[in-house]
Amino acid sequence: MRSVYIAGIGQTPVGEQWSRSLRHVAHDAIIPALRDAALERADALYVGNMLSGDLVGQEHLGALVADFVGLRGIEAYKVEAACGSGAAALRTGYMAVAGGLHDVVIVAGVEKMTDTIGRETTAGLAMAADQEYEAAEGVSFVALNALLMRRYMHEYDVPHGAFGYFAVNAHHNAIGNPNAMFPTPITLESYRRATMIADPINLLDSSPICDGAAAVVLVSEDFARTLGNGRRPVRIAASAVATDSLAVHDRRDPLWLDAAYISSRKAFQQAGITRDDLDLFELHDAFTIMAALSLEANGFAERGRGVRLAEEGEITIEGRLPIATMGGLKARGHPVGATGVYQVVEATLQLQGLAGPNQVQDANIAMTQNIGGSGATILTHILVGD
Amino acid sequence: MRSVYIAGIGQTPVGEQWSRSLRHVAHDAIIPALRDAALERADALYVGNMLSGDLVGQEHLGALVADFVGLRGIEAYKVEAACGSGAAALRTGYMAVAGGLHDVVIVAGVEKMTDTIGRETTAGLAMAADQEYEAAEGVSFVALNALLMRRYMHEYDVPHGAFGYFAVNAHHNAIGNPNAMFPTPITLESYRRATMIADPINLLDSSPICDGAAAVVLVSEDFARTLGNGRRPVRIAASAVATDSLAVHDRRDPLWLDAAYISSRKAFQQAGITRDDLDLFELHDAFTIMAALSLEANGFAERGRGVRLAEEGEITIEGRLPIATMGGLKARGHPVGATGVYQVVEATLQLQGLAGPNQVQDANIAMTQNIGGSGATILTHILVGD
Numbered sequence: 001m002r003s004v005y006i007a008g009i010g011q012t013p014v015g016e017q018w019s020r021s022l023r024h025v026a027h028d029a030i031i032p033a034l035r036d037a038a039l040e041r042a043d044a045l046y047v048g049n050m051l052s053g054d055l056v057g058q059e060h061l062g063a064l065v066a067d068f069v070g071l072r073g074i075e076a077y078k079v080e081a082a083c084g085s086g087a088a089a090l091r092t093g094y095m096a097v098a099g100g101l102h103d104v105v106i107v108a109g110v111e112k113m114t115d116t117i118g119r120e121t122t123a124g125l126a127m128a129a130d131q132e133y134e135a136a137e138g139v140s141f142v143a144l145n146a147l148l149m150r151r152y153m154h155e156y157d158v159p160h161g162a163f164g165y166f167a168v169n170a171h172h173n174a175i176g177n178p179n180a181m182f183p184t185p186i187t188l189e190s191y192r193r194a195t196m197i198a199d200p201i202n203l204l205d206s207s208p209i210c211d212g213a214a215a216v217v218l219v220s221e222d223f224a225r226t227l228g229n230g231r232r233p234v235r236i237a238a239s240a241v242a243t244d245s246l247a248v249h250d251r252r253d254p255l256w257l258d259a260a261y262i263s264s265r266k267a268f269q270q271a272g273i274t275r276d277d278l279d280l281f282e283l284h285d286a287f288t289i290m291a292a293l294s295l296e297a298n299g300f301a302e303r304g305r306g307v308r309l310a311e312e313g314e315i316t317i318e319g320r321l322p323i324a325t326m327g328g329l330k331a332r333g334h335p336v337g338a339t340g341v342y343q344v345v346e347a348t349l350q351l352q353g354l355a356g357p358n359q360v361q362d363a364n365i366a367m368t369q370n371i372g373g374s375g376a377t378i379l380t381h382i383l384v385g386d
Numbered sequence: 387m388r389s390v391y392i393a394g395i396g397q398t399p400v401g402e403q404w405s406r407s408l409r410h411v412a413h414d415a416i417i418p419a420l421r422d423a424a425l426e427r428a429d430a431l432y433v434g435n436m437l438s439g440d441l442v443g444q445e446h447l448g449a450l451v452a453d454f455v456g457l458r459g460i461e462a463y464k465v466e467a468a469c470g471s472g473a474a475a476l477r478t479g480y481m482a483v484a485g486g487l488h489d490v491v492i493v494a495g496v497e498k499m500t501d502t503i504g505r506e507t508t509a510g511l512a513m514a515a516d517q518e519y520e521a522a523e524g525v526s527f528v529a530l531n532a533l534l535m536r537r538y539m540h541e542y543d544v545p546h547g548a549f550g551y552f553a554v555n556a557h558h559n560a561i562g563n564p565n566a567m568f569p570t571p572i573t574l575e576s577y578r579r580a581t582m583i584a585d586p587i588n589l590l591d592s593s594p595i596c597d598g599a600a601a602v603v604l605v606s607e608d609f610a611r612t613l614g615n616g617r618r619p620v621r622i623a624a625s626a627v628a629t630d631s632l633a634v635h636d637r638r639d640p641l642w643l644d645a646a647y648i649s650s651r652k653a654f655q656q657a658g659i660t661r662d663d664l665d666l667f668e669l670h671d672a673f674t675i676m677a678a679l680s681l682e683a684n685g686f687a688e689r690g691r692g693v694r695l696a697e698e699g700e701i702t703i704e705g706r707l708p709i710a711t712m713g714g715l716k717a718r719g720h721p722v723g724a725t726g727v728y729q730v731v732e733a734t735l736q737l738q739g740l741a742g743p744n745q746v747q748d749a750n751i752a753m754t755q756n757i758g759g760s761g762a763t764i765l766t767h768i769l770v771g772d
Binding site: 044060073074099 | 409436437443444445447448449458462464485487512513518636648759
């Protein structure tokens with residue numbers, strides 16, 4: 001297999017993009033990514049998206065977006081793994097370049113969730129869960145996470161307030177990210193006072209519904225040498241995917257993200273590193289409970305101690321394991337099918353020393369982890385600055 | 387790149403499967419495919435599907451189906467390219483094995499279209515077209531094809547009846563296919579008398595709305611040597627994808643399937659063959675007009691002469707270029723996201739000499755072509771019996 005490099009990155013601001021349709025939003029990330037790579041063409045485009053059929057009435061995004069960005073004719077299709085769709089598209093692009101099928105591939109994640117025509121975004125998101133055994137019983141996606149959070153609090157005797165550090169950190173980091181939806185500081189006090197959504201999950205435990213797109217251009221090692229864009233080369237040192245049951249009740253232990261454990265173990269092995277080598281970790285903090293579970297399943301904390309990492313300041317940009325360095329899903333925003341690509345764009349900025357006020361000092365190795373559903377598909381990538 | 391072999395195939399009958407939910411239908415193709423390969427595990431599963439979100443209320447099919455067939459944990463996600471989703475999943479599986487990322491991959495296409503809960507399958511299918519410039523104007527997918535057919539009849543002075551040979555051939559071949567939805571003979575007379583749907587497309591110009599799933603197990607060459615299932619090895623000698631604009635009015639020539647031309651040219655080159663070497667061609671006869679356009683863009687007939695191939699009997703099982711040998715989309719049925727995999731399953735049966743009464747004599751090289759939308763994504767695969 002060949003080494004795969006990130007040659008260019010692009011992203012749109014995350015938020016309500018009512019003046020831009022789905023194809024425009026995708027365009028607004030892809031064109032900057034091509035420009036960043038100093039390229040005008042690609043062999044293929046893989047689009048990560050979850051909800052375009054349900055919320056926009058448009059499937060077939062591969063050909064649509066390829067044509068709209070001026071690349072009519074190239075190989076293109078859509079990849080879907082619920083909220084993990086972005087990283088699933090990245091995985092596809094990685095396979096195409098690593099396997100020698102293509103030299104230049106665009107991976108774009110795009111989602112429009114906020115200007116729906118009479119259909120419910122909440123119902124759409126529930127399609128990430130098991131339709132027959134969870135959604136059909138009326139469990140929304142936030143409710144599923146609320147059940148997990150309640151169970152966590154019960155099992156480990158953790159008070160709700162302990163999760164607030166995740167939200168405070170995410171909002172703090174978003175301030176330095178010009179593309180973040182909520183570049184607004186919050187305090188533990190405002191976290192505690194936030195409106196309840198699905199007890200015990202409150203507004204500040206939750207990532208927002210929003211629009212956005214992010215894109216990366218992947219190239220082979222040989223091709224990377226010919227690039228003249230002056231950027232530090234960032235290599236995808238590992239790409240791994242694992243799955244679990246969609247339904248939480250089918251898992252042996254609802255508080256253990258087995259697919260995170262499996263995919264990160266694979267990724268560390270592929271990259272030839274240990275978790276201690278990581279300089280930052282862009283995790284999938286769709287809800288604060290997911291941040292805690294993720295830190296634990298990936299081995300950064302003992303079970304029930306993920307929240308302590310946050311409490312002790314280890315997760316800040318200056319901490320031992322910076323997470324959500326550009327605001328995370330919580331404060332940058334979570335346009336579901338785009339999130340996995342946003343994570344990689346942000347990690348690339350860190351490794352290139354372009355993260356501005358949010359720069360992690362001497363960042364050389366980053367991990368991104370994108371989660372579909374409440375842990376059913378987990379995709380882990382490790383990036384290394386060469 | 388490594389050679390990729392088809393180690394096993396499976397399919398469900400095509401029709402109304404009201405007693406089986408989406409996951410069951412997928413299961414009913416995957417388990418036989420694994421059994422056919424004499425394997426019990428796989429490294430990854432790629433699911434081709436277009437409409438599960440819109441019609442079943444379920445996305446996230448990768449993890450769902452992997453778990454349901456007893457493979458919880460493996461890499462899995464969904465791939466979508468409208469009616470070309472099945473072949474797009476095949477393309478993904480091909481890349482994974484050819485590129486050396488996996489040794490054993492399952493590719494499954496699945497669609498449930500007939501037991502929808504208050505939502506319109508017709509509206510769902512229109513998501514293959516351009517939502518903003520075609521569907522929003524009220525053009526259904528069959529209406530788009532009717533516009534193409536009318537234009538073809540006008541430009542080339544072809545009477546409607548000339549298309550009937552495609553339908554007669556497809557229904558004739560379906561009789562020998564135990565999984566076909568319409569194993570019923572029709573005549574040119576019944577074709578002419580068929581109910582009009584969207585003038586000039588009548589009922590017998592059209593493939594049916596239906597449920598079904600098909601699956602193939604792909605393995606590397608080294609792995610293929612270890613198989614003990616006694617089947618003739620079938621190699622995927624070429625895999626190519628090309629795209630065009632979603633909207634028909636954006637194309638330079640609405641009667642020319644440029645993506646078929648590009649992807650088949652690439653595929654012939656990759657396989658090192660010419661079109662004259664093909665023993666059969668499983669084409670995408672979603673409507674009779676698509677069969678004609680496909681024969682022309684792929685170089686089997688001059689422009690405006692595709693219908694003549696059918697009229698002259700060249701497309702029958704005994705003809706120069708057998709098409710739709712197991713009934714095609716028209717009479718086997720067209721469960722949209724599954725169709726591309728059905729085509730490959732049927733071509734494999736032909737190359738293995740297992741096509742029963744429909745066997746093409748001495749079949750060694752087959753081409754399959756799966757079309758998303760009215761020609762916007764076209765995926766071509768060439769299979770060779772080794």
